[in-house]
Amino acid sequence: MYAVWKLCWSNLIIKKVQNSFIAIIIMLSTFLLTTAVLVINNTNRVYEDMHAKTHGAHQILRLENGIHDPGQVHQWWAAQEGVRASDMMRYRYLSSMSHAGEEIPNVDLFMMNTPQGPYSVDKLLFVQGEERKAPEPGTAWIPTSLAYSNDIKVGDPIEFKTDKGTFQLRVAAVVIDISYCSPFATSGRIWMNDQDYDTHMSPLHGGDMYMIGLRFDDYSQHRAYWEGFARALGGPYLESVKDFESISSYYMIANRIISFIMVFLAVVMISVALYTLGFTISDAILSSYRTIGIIKSIGLTSRKVVSVYVSQYTLIALMSVLPGIGLSFFFSNQIVNSSMAYLNTGTDRNVQFLELAIWVGAVVIAVIFLSALLFSYKAHSVQPAQAIRYGMSEKKGSRALGMESTWKKKLLKLGSLPIEMVIGLRGIRKNARGSVLILVISALCTAVLVFGFIFVYSISSIHGTIGKWGYDSSDLSIRIDNPAVLSYDQLREDVLTDVRVKNYSRYGDANAVLPLNQELSAGKNQDTMGILLTVAEGNYDEIGYENIKGRNPLNDQEISVGVNIARSLNIDLGDPVDIYIEGVKHTLTVTGIYQAIANMAYTGRITAEVIQEGSRDDESVMNTVFINLQDGVSIEGFVNELHLRYGSAIGTASQAALVDEVFSQAVMILILPMSIMILLFLIITFVIIYSISRINMKKESRTYGIYKSIGMTSRQIRMSVTAGIFVISTLGALVGIPLGLTGLPPLLNFILADYGIVKVPLIMNGAGVAAMFPLSIMAACIGCWLASRSVRTTSPRILTME
Known part of the structure; x- marks a missing residue:
């Protein structure tokens, strides 16, 4: 056992930089995964504790x-x-x-x-x-x-x-x-x-x-x-009922998004860490092949050789997981306090250090242990005689000579390229596993960068896609606050007929109840479903309401419903729906299905004619007017003119102001975690490529010594190596762009589906995507360039002897 620990400790000391970088990857993976777990559990805990402390309502009845x-x-x-x-x-x-x-x-x-x-x-x-x-x-x-x-x-x-x-x-x-x-x-x-x-x-x-x-x-x-x-x-x-799910949903949604993305990225990062671990162990076995043969020839068993590598990386995992968990405690505390600020009583609230976080760390350690055991198992196949004679297996030595001969023939076809590029491409081909890992990590890093930027940009610029979130996209709204001073008829005559007004629609809302059949009510644990209806006098399309399927209602026989209504009732376009609107029963035909973040898409849209058939006066329902102005007309100037004319009799707001009021907090909550995750992936890209480059530099030290002895400068050699990394990381970044634009958004759709958004409206920004593209390439090239510093300070003779 002493010999195993001695060899393990020797590997830790000799390969300090390489082991440190493996430790950083494991620590960051643990950090992301534990943070996600702490955020999810503490968000639920904070809300549930406060709900119990205040004897919070499970349902609220409104009789209106x-x-x-x-x-x-x-x-x-x-x-x-x-x-x-x-x-x-x-x-x-x-x-x-x-x-x-x-x-x-x-x-x-x-x-x-x-x-x-x-x-x-x-x-x-x-x-x-x-x-x-x-x-x-x-x-x-x-x-x-x-x-x-x-x-x-x-x-x-x-x-x-x-x-x-x-x-x-x-x-x-x-x-x-x-x-x-x-x-x-x-x-x-x-x-x-x-x-x-x-x-x-x-x-x-x-x-x-x-x-x-x-x-x-x-x-x-x-x-x-x-x-x-x-x-x-x-x-x-x-009448209207507000359920517990609706009451609690907005407390949870931001942290659910953040946690889901973190879990996904943590799994990706751990997978990359395992691949890197396998690459590192395989390389360590190959580079120490002769040494392992000698050790086995003097009596050390294959099992003990394997235990050297397992002990080494398990110990690294143990030292890495603890700081990762500790760092996650601070970061998750910031996220929870930011998103749950409205429940802050003024006293310090700290994230509870859950036993689950310790279990997450234990799982990471177990995965590293099993992976190290799996990857180091090939040490069993080392034959002492072949290892001492060839420094590798006889079969592998023959294959390597054949591959080298084939590569030399291919190099003759690249004579028109600069010598630095030829050498760089040779390094890519010769170190295939490392090149694949660089390609994968560059693609993943670019995908995360692109997705993170597009997501945050889309939320911060949400006014451009507000119709796809279930809201109107009109230029401004006017609310009549004093009908005695200004009636709707007078507003229509004086303002809405102005040549600067492009179109308008009167808008309001009404409560409705949907009866559920026996099969559906068993699944929902209720016999009816209360929803909020949007009521419009005018054209829904003109004021910017959109559907993901079908169209908006045009007459008193039609209705458009939210995606969660359609899913709950199992209805589609053309189906009839029985609905009680303020106590009056109607049978309407579904013409459209839309997504909406408000009320979790348990909503519907009808025309004003439906309300006029009911018992309530439509004047009490239709209390707001949405207006679109002609192109070039100043919204601010138009609003100021209305205030000068009507004073406090009306209330006005631009669409941009209304959107900012609702979503500005979402931007603040999301920016910090997304920025941290993007930074972490850049660090991981740098760390992994630095580590791979150092390994390759040691493997190719004799070759680089020959290059220096025939006149190549250290700078030329470093440029050659970096050129190869540049090529492979650029290919990875090119793969990562479509992955970030089309591969990751469906994951976000999955987590938001229960909240009423089945297809997150993302805004493509070519300039932003172009700005993200070179970042992973730069991290890769910087990592390679720094890793190749040993060439600059080592003499050709020593390199050749190594």
Whole structure:
């Protein structure tokens, strides 16, 4: 055993640089894989812990259309064992909020009449401000999602616009409202004092709406409660329900994307590390063939020779995995804190060092151990007599001479190339396994660089593809806030007929319920499915709504549905769908299927004529106008002109402002992890090619000594070697570009499919792709150039003798 450890330690000392680079590859692979595991588990943990701490709702009922009696609904749920029901909370909708003189775009506000605490469901956690049972008169509590994203602090005045005018409230507290403070969400609950609610909200047009939060002791049993509830109602519940999956989805989506990409890249990196390990061990056995023969001839068994290499690389893995796990703790902490910032109570939150992370490290070590055992097994075949005589097996020696003769013949055909290029190409052909590895790592590195750039660029430039994400792509929107000052008919006559207006469409939304048949309801654990409908008066195509299949609806007999609706109901183009829209049953034909990130694509699109057939007045539904302007017309100038003419009677926002409000946080969350992963692959490319080049330099030392003895300078030799690496890495980069553009995006489609995006809208940027192309080549060439420094300081005589 002493001899095994002595040889193992000797290999570690003699090949310090090579072993260090293997250690770096293993460490970075462990880092990526462990970070992904920690991010996924801690994201779930942080949310679940906060959800339990605040007694978060599993479902939220919104009774807005007068279809069911709110008192009867609340009474039934409050009487059920195993269910906690919140108070029956009154609220009204507003869509205008200003801070520091600037209107906050794209907000949907639930102006809540705050019940007296304590709250049995959705307890509010106070992050800033004094905790009270209810806000004082003239003040309000706002969620962290609105406060953090708009830099609103306690004591700041905020202004709201209604059809009766404007009113101000002072922010008395910033609270974590678990059901309405997720990232990317545009809705939030504003908690008002009872007197302020009666003063400012009760006089508004329409009646009060009611919200009831439900928390189940066992959420998996909620279907049984809903069956009993339907029997009590005498039919299906036809108002709006927000499920737990929808409540939690936006907390998880960013980290799921990051973690999925990390796991994929970690697996790729580990595969490359294993291939590099196999290459290194094979080369070590071949370069020490005669030594192994001598050792075996004096009595060391093949098993002990194999154990030398297994011990060596297992020890390297042990030393590499621990810092990789430690580094992942810091990095995953940054990702989780960034994506879960709206649940931050102000105290330090650290990622839990899960036992699973230790298991990940143990798996990596086990894989390295088994790989080292597999690759070093060829030491069994070393025959002492052949090894001592030939320095390799007799068969391999004969084949090498034949290959050399063939290569010399091929070199004669390359006489027109510079001598440096000929020598470089000879090195590629002679070291085939190393060349294949360089080709693969260059292709993978370029693919990751291209994909990472395209993905981040597409998210940061999402306004160019916003229609493919399920939103409109109109130039601006106008919302009438005071119908007494400006009616829709007056707006149409004064503004929408302006020659600068290219087209327009009036827009709104409505709640709907889809009944599920028995087979589908068994799979969904429910009898109905609540969805949000987009309602448009005009042409959906003109305002930029897109479908991935079929077309938008054109009349009152048609509907376009989100991909998750189509998948849940197993419907396709041309199929009829029974749907209750605000209590009125319709049978509509599916004309289109679209993807949407909002509401996880559990949505639909109908024309305004469908609503006009119902019991509600379409004026209460159609509350926004989307406008496209003629080419060359300034959007900002047009908006300023509207404000000068109508003042606070309207609210306007450009499409770019609305998009930035929703997706700017996504860019900030994604940029750091993607940048780190791109940097890691560049480092891996450099490390692997440096290591391969050093191995090849030692193998070819006698040849390079001959080159120097006949007059070639060290620089010429180094240029020759680097030229060969340049050729093979360029080929790899050329393969990597289409792989990054077409091979990796389907993996992203897979992870986002449940969130309503089945084909991620990526924006191709030729200049950016061109900028990514040379990076892996540069890393490869720099690694090779630095590895060849030994030629510069070694004499021809020593090189030839080696």
